[in-house]
Amino acid sequence: MNGFEEEFADALDDVPDEHDDRDRFVGGHGSFDADVMLVGEAPGADEVAQGEPFVGQAGKQLDRILDDLNVDRDDLYITNLVKIRPPENRDPYRDEIDAWWPVLDAEIDRVDPDVIVPLGSFAAQEIVDTDETITDLRGETVELDGRVVRPTFHPAAALYDRDKLPTITEDLRQALIESEG
DSSP states (O other): OOHHHHHTHHHHHTSOGGGOOGGGBOOOEEOTTOSEEEEESOOOHHHHHHTSSSOSHHHHHHHHHHHHTTOOGGGSEEEESSSBOOGGGOOOOHHHHHHHHHHHHHHHHHHOOSEEEEBSHHHHHHHHTOOOOHHHHTTOOEEETTEEEOOBOOHHHHHHOGGGHHHHHHHHHHHHHHHHO
C-alpha cells in the first residue's frame, strides 16, 4: 500500500468494486500542505505505468509551465477526478465519476488548498457543476466551500494549440498569486 492509499484508505474502501481496478489506479501526488491543487479528469497510460498523475506528454507540458513559473510540482497537489484509467482512454462515465468523487472530496479536505485549478473542460465542468465550456470558464474564478476555483485549459491543449500556452501559464500564475493572498 502506498502513501496515497494509506492516507485515503477510508474513502477508497467506499469505491464500488466495479470501479476499483488497482491495475489502472493512479492516486494524487504532491504536498498534503499545498496551497494549490490541480485536478485533471483521469490518468492515461503513462500515468498508470509510472503510478503518478500528469507524467505523460501533458505532464511534461505542465512541468515546463511550472518551470517557467519557478514552481516545483511537489509543492502542489496534483490529482484526477477518477483514479483509474478508463478503457481506451475515453472520458469517464457518470457512474465512474460518482464512484470516485468521495475520494477527490477526501483529498480536498485533507490538502485543504486555497485554490483548486481544474485542468480542462471535463474537470472544470464537474468541479464547478456547469455545462459551460473551458473557453467560457477559464480566466474566471468561482468560490467553492471557501476556496477559489480557477479553471484553465488542460496542458495537452497547448500541445495541439501553442496559442493556449501563455493562457495556461497566466492562469496558473494567477492561481499561485491567489493562494498567497
